[in-house]
Amino acid sequence: MSITNKIKGIFKPVDLTQGKPWKVILIFWIPVVLSYLFQQLYTLIDEMVLGQYVADQFVTGVDNTNSLVFLILQFAFGCTAGFSVVSAGKKGENDLDGLRKSFWTQMILALIVSIVLTAIAVPCVDPLLRVLGLTSGYTYESAKVFITTIYSGLFTQIFYNLICAFLRSIGDSLTPFLFLAGSTLLSVGLDFLFIAGIPNSLPEFGMAESGLSGAGGIFGAAMSVNISQFVSAAGCIIYALIKYKFLRPKKEDFKLSWSFCWEHLKLGLPLAFQFSILAIGLIILQADIVDFDTFAMYYHSANGSYFNWNGIDLEPIKEVTIGGSDKLSYNLAQTAFGPSNKFETALETTMDALGATMLSFCSQNRGARNYQRIKTGLLQSFAIGGIITVVVASVELLSSINGGVLYLFLNPSYITPAVIQYSQLYFFFIAPTSFLLCLLFIVRSSVQGLGKSMFPFISGCLELVARVGVVYLIPLIVNGNGMTFDVPGIGSFTSNHYGWAYISVCLAHPAAWLLAVIPCGIAIYYYVFKNKLEAQDLKRYGNGAII
Numbered sequence: 001m002s003i004t005n006k007i008k009g010i011f012k013p014v015d016l017t018q019g020k021p022w023k024v025i026l027i028f029w030i031p032v033v034l035s036y037l038f039q040q041l042y043t044l045i046d047e048m049v050l051g052q053y054v055a056d057q058f059v060t061g062v063d064n065t066n067s068l069v070f071l072i073l074q075f076a077f078g079c080t081a082g083f084s085v086v087s088a089g090k091k092g093e094n095d096l097d098g099l100r101k102s103f104w105t106q107m108i109l110a111l112i113v114s115i116v117l118t119a120i121a122v123p124c125v126d127p128l129l130r131v132l133g134l135t136s137g138y139t140y141e142s143a144k145v146f147i148t149t150i151y152s153g154l155f156t157q158i159f160y161n162l163i164c165a166f167l168r169s170i171g172d173s174l175t176p177f178l179f180l181a182g183s184t185l186l187s188v189g190l191d192f193l194f195i196a197g198i199p200n201s202l203p204e205f206g207m208a209e210s211g212l213s214g215a216g217g218i219f220g221a222a223m224s225v226n227i228s229q230f231v232s233a234a235g236c237i238i239y240a241l242i243k244y245k246f247l248r249p250k251k252e253d254f255k256l257s258w259s260f261c262w263e264h265l266k267l268g269l270p271l272a273f274q275f276s277i278l279a280i281g282l283i284i285l286q287a288d289i290v291d292f293d294t295f296a297m298y299y300h301s302a303n304g305s306y307f308n309w310n311g312i313d314l315e316p317i318k319e320v321t322i323g324g325s326d327k328l329s330y331n332l333a334q335t336a337f338g339p340s341n342k343f344e345t346a347l348e349t350t351m352d353a354l355g356a357t358m359l360s361f362c363s364q365n366r367g368a369r370n371y372q373r374i375k376t377g378l379l380q381s382f383a384i385g386g387i388i389t390v391v392v393a394s395v396e397l398l399s400s401i402n403g404g405v406l407y408l409f410l411n412p413s414y415i416t417p418a419v420i421q422y423s424q425l426y427f428f429f430i431a432p433t434s435f436l437l438c439l440l441f442i443v444r445s446s447v448q449g450l451g452k453s454m455f456p457f458i459s460g461c462l463e464l465v466a467r468v469g470v471v472y473l474i475p476l477i478v479n480g481n482g483m484t485f486d487v488p489g490i491g492s493f494t495s496n497h498y499g500w501a502y503i504s505v506c507l508a509h510p511a512a513w514l515l516a517v518i519p520c521g522i523a524i525y526y527y528v529f530k531n532k533l534e535a536q537d538l539k540r541y542g543n544g545a546i547i
Contacts, residue, residue: 013171016361017092017368021377025384029357031173035164036349036356038177038184040342044409045184046221047342049191051410054217059410061134061142062218063338064290067282068128068147072121073157074275076113080162081356082268083109085363085451088169092367096246103166104253105260109268110162114155121151131283133290142218149219153226160233167240168360175243176236183232187224194220270453274460281467281512285505288471289333333502336422339409343399344430347392348437354385355441362449371534378446378528385438392438393431400427426506433510440513443520450533455523459516466512474504 014028050059083106090098125148134140164176195217241247358381365374399405403420410419440459447455527533 014173015171016364017370017373021361021373022380022384025354025357025361025377025381028168028171028173028360029353029384031177032168032356033350033353035173035177035180036353037346038180040346040349041184041187043225043342044346045188045191046195046225047339047409049195050217050221051339051414053196058138058142058218060334060338061139061144062146062221063334063342064132064134064139064143064286065147065150066338066341067279067286068132069150070282071128071276071279072117072151072154074279075272076110076117076154076158077161078270078272078275079113079268080106080110080158080165081359081448082271082453083162083264084165084169085267085359085449086264087166088360088363088449089367089451091170092364099170100247100249101253101257101260102264103247104249105256105264106162106166108254108256109261109264110158111155114158117158118151118154121154122148125151128283132287145218146222149222150225153222153229156226156229156233160229160236163233163236163240167236168356169363170244171360171364173357175239179232179235179239182235183228186231187228190224190227191221194224267448267451267453270457271448274457277457277460277464281464281508284468284471285508288505289337289502332416332418333422335410335414336406336419337426337505339406340400340423340426343405343408344396344427347395348434350388350392351385351434351438351441354381354388354438355445357381358442359445359449362446363451366450366533366537369534369537371528371531374446374450374533375528378442378524381442381446382439385442386435389435389438393434396427396431396434400424400431422502425502429503429506430509433513436510436513436517440517440520443517443524446528447520447523450523450527452523452527455519458519462519463512463516466515467508470508470511471504474507 014024016024016028018024046062047059050062083102087099087102087106090102125144129135129140129143129147132143134143160180164180167173167175358377361377361381362374365371365377400423403415403423406415406419406423444456444459447453527536
């Protein structure tokens with residue numbers, strides 16, 4: 001085989017209905033995980049550069065928006081993931097006309113979703129920040145600037161995720177990675193330009209009067225994400241239309257078939273609401289973390305001494321300022337949780353990518369009526385997931401030693417013993433239970449790929465119940481007689497409650513993963529290993545097209 005043919009072979013879509021399941025799963029997974037890691041790199045680079053050049057209160061404000069970004073974007077991402085199940089089924093059936101029709105239906109639906117979500121999200125920024133307990137101050141101002149800018153560019157991320165999900169559904173996981181890698185390099189350059197280079201030339205939206213460093217960099221960080229995502233989305237779409245000639249539109253493709261739209265929406269909307277429900281749980285966690293820091297501040301005000309938690313005084317962080325005067329920040333838990341959570345999320349994209357791979361694998365093989373292959377692929381994906389989990393958990397634990405991971409994201413002057421302890425405690429609970437998350441990604445995505453979208457929706461509801469239940473019940477159950485303070489916005493809050501409240505946040509994720517995996521695990525057992533899916537499809541569709 002010539003070198004030219006070998007290169008062409010690399011760019012050829014992977015047929016997930018042929019070959020050894022474990023082998024095609026790994027071949028497909030590698031570009032997906034690289035894409036996910038590069039996408040996380042957007043966020044990580046923002047965090048790293050912000051942490052070195054921008055004051056802690058501003059960085060904390062950006063960190064506090066994670067759950068709000070997740071709330072809106074995950075609704076859109078759920079839609080696009082559900083839409084791709086239709087196109088994957090068409091690929092399995094080798095129906096190119098159906099693929100083209102599905103692609104343009106998805107594009108039109110994505111445009112509608114973009115307009116509606118932007119119109120809803122931007123005016124709701126202040127109410128959403130109030131839910132987190134952010135109503136004033138420079139942490140609030142930076143959070144508002146960042147989230148408003150991100151929401152204004154929602155369409156860039158929606159269309160990027162749409163084209164990526166579609167290309168993966170037809171077996172092409174390499175193209176999204178290549179374009180994302182290029183746009184990540186662009187993002188790095190823009191970050192250093194906007195945050196380290198010319199922050200004073202960018203809009204500061206009233207934050208300049210704080211005297212804190214790097215106010216204009218907040219807007220710059222958000223814009224670098226929007227610009228990079230736009231370049232990646234546009235590049236992917238143009239390339240797909242050039243490479244896959246069967247996708248080029250025909251006049252009839254723009255005449256929407258409402259029944260065909262419904263085929264997409266009935267798979268996309270349950271996933272969209274499922275992801276949004278997950279985000280609500282994360283917002284509650286973030287609000288609880290803000291409460292911790294509020295308590296520490298009021299304890300100091302009431303006693304004239306620092307609250308001692310687990311042998312460490314919760315001393316405030318001294319901010320870096322332009323004028324040199326000291327400004328104190330009590331955002332200790334927020335300062336630790338933001339970077340730790342982002343690092344964890346970046347590592348666990350390896351598991352998420354395996355789930356995305358199984359969605360395409362199950363969808364294509366269901367379309368091709370390869371039911372035994374679905375069963376074999378699932379068993380082999382569990383083994384692959386086990387190896388991934390061991391590696392991820394090991395890296396998380398090693399990186400938490402002496403707060404090592406924090407130095408990637410924060411100026412060393414912000415890393416106090418209390419901040420290190422918060423970070424270490426988080427990884428102590430998350431790392432050993434990450435196998436639950438990997439299992440959840442596999443079974444939930446596989447169920448989605450089989451077209452059973454209601455089970456993932458139920459799973460999402462159970463995640464919310466678990467997170468809220470753990471956060472509020474554990475402190476209530478174990479709370480003893482501690483010194484009580486009336487903290488504005490929190491109410492009666494005791495010193496004993498404080499320590500257990502943070503532990504409950506660390507336990508909330510594992511509890512949510514455990515409860516959420518149950519309905520999807522039951523669905524996999526029933527439809528795949530009890531062969532109910534094959535019998536159901538034969539009865540409903542006969543030998544015709546499934547979707």
